[in-house]
Amino acid sequence: MARKRPATMADIAQVAGVSRTTVSFVLNDRTDVMIPAATRDRVQKVAAGLGYRRNAAARALATQSSGLLGLVTEIVTSPFAADVIRGAQQRAWEQERFLLIAPSEDEHAMDALAIEKLLEQRVEGILLAAAWHRAISVPDAAKDVPCVLVNCYDEKGEFPAVVPDEVTGGRRAAAALIDAGHERIGHITLTPGIPAQIGRLEGFRAELQESGLGLDDDLVCLGDATAESGYLAGRELLERADRPTAIFCGNDRIAMGLYDAAKDLGLSIPGDLSVVGFDDQEILAAYLRPKLTTVALPFAGMGAAGVSMLTSLTAGRPIQDARVLIDCPLRTRSSVGPVIP
Amino acid sequence: MARKRPATMADIAQVAGVSRTTVSFVLNDRTDVMIPAATRDRVQKVAAGLGYRRNAAARALATQSSGLLGLVTEIVTSPFAADVIRGAQQRAWEQERFLLIAPSEDEHAMDALAIEKLLEQRVEGILLAAAWHRAISVPDAAKDVPCVLVNCYDEKGEFPAVVPDEVTGGRRAAAALIDAGHERIGHITLTPGIPAQIGRLEGFRAELQESGLGLDDDLVCLGDATAESGYLAGRELLERADRPTAIFCGNDRIAMGLYDAAKDLGLSIPGDLSVVGFDDQEILAAYLRPKLTTVALPFAGMGAAGVSMLTSLTAGRPIQDARVLIDCPLRTRSSVGPVIP
DNA sequence: CTGTTAGCGCCTTCAG
């Protein structure tokens, strides 16, 4: 292990026989100052020779800017958090910034402690990401730097937020079913009252309305985001004499339960029943048999968008929209088929 | 947005009417120096009043220690990377350190660029995590700080590494099947030659051997880690007159393919065939029907263990084992049943 | 016990 003290700019200056200023200029590629190519070259050679590596802390101290971004998220409990991290991380890396992650355990408040720690590191901006689309309360400390909400929003609307476009997602689901010729289409909802449930249903209903079909409220069953509820609601809907030929599920887990219900009733998918889910839970949706057609919740995209907004803000560029809706595209697989009379 | 310059120790000193040293002492809770409770209190009050927040960069510069740990991983391409991050992140947080993540895209060399960037941030140690258990070549730069390998190892064995105990995992799978009374047990391997394939088969074979059953080489089919290969190998094994009553799959994806093969042949699981997988891919294993009994690959645990090793090293404490094996526990679900003659 | 004094490594006016 190399034990020797890392080379500093001063070392380079000494060896190259120039001043620290000159070294700084060439190492930072400052084009505004003219430095003879010869000097420039020599400095660079010496730097490389000494194995010079810039010291981020020193630079941060001097420039008063760390190049760090903070991300607070429920990393320990939510599998979705990982995707947000991935997207945010990737975008941050592209922008030559590092992402500092701090875990949040509090459903309600996005731990103030996490934010505090991030602020000590002098992050230039903070991303608060929720595992599921909802309203959160933001600790005051978050106001000390630009702050963007991901997959959540504050009641007062004080912070810019990037959230999934649930409504359009719902429309997409409906459209897929309508396009396949279905007319009796049911829906199993998520837990009543949460933004995802409201938005998805709203879009779903709107699309049906506009297509002239309309939504029969009788075909809307309340669920609660679990496979269990999907199974139960599925049985209920499918055991009716005039059962729907297609069902839009509030999420993929519900769809999974519905698959089981259909199986138990001897109904085949998509022959007897077409199904559309929501979330596109990686492995689940792709591995159900038949593969589930579903609307994707682009967590990585939201993370990336959040970082972009943040860097705009930290650069002093004001944000265009206070609320960015991220599109939820349809992932067509094999659970939707034509109506078979 | 609070625009005013953050308070510094000097500010506190001035307001509290003491020297910066004193402030530093009380704020760092240094017990080795005796400071009157009164002074201590006053300083703390002033600090709180001013909304003081320590400046990590300044401290890092002064102490020559950043409190940062680096993690290089294939975050963009591998879903497993997320678990390593989760485990590492959590452990790092517990130890009051931040984790800096840098993406690796190179299968072979764990990008030197990522390491370079991490070193610029003066991370105190680096974790190199691979998406699948294998040998990697480590860039020289990694030697500038303590470095631990996760889910991989270097050929020369120069770096401490934490890897899954594939062999014991293979034994666990065999034991589960043996305990259920199976005697004709087959195996569909991973891609031949990789550590996981070798280790799992070795453990599997050893356990069978020791139990007196032994492994019939005829019942070992070569696969390649995909569901496709699982299906094909599955058909081959199951169409035999003396088909095995149980099969251990090199991983969960293979098991999924095997499920399909069994289904196509009209064989029920676990009635006609017992199956054990490997990896415990979250959603997949838990959601296959019937749920898959499998051996877990504890990525989060490896990440956490890696961080612990790293902090030991950075603290100057030499590492006990150069190679730590992380246990792969059996996750018992519903795909293993008794032999039905 | 507390204050004074140097740096840590880098950036940035300001002169020469």
Place this chain on the structure above:
DNA sequence: CTGAAGGCGCTAACAG
């Protein structure tokens, strides 16, 4: 074009 000098916020000897 290049050098000298000061400061970013904090820690750590070393005196008083």
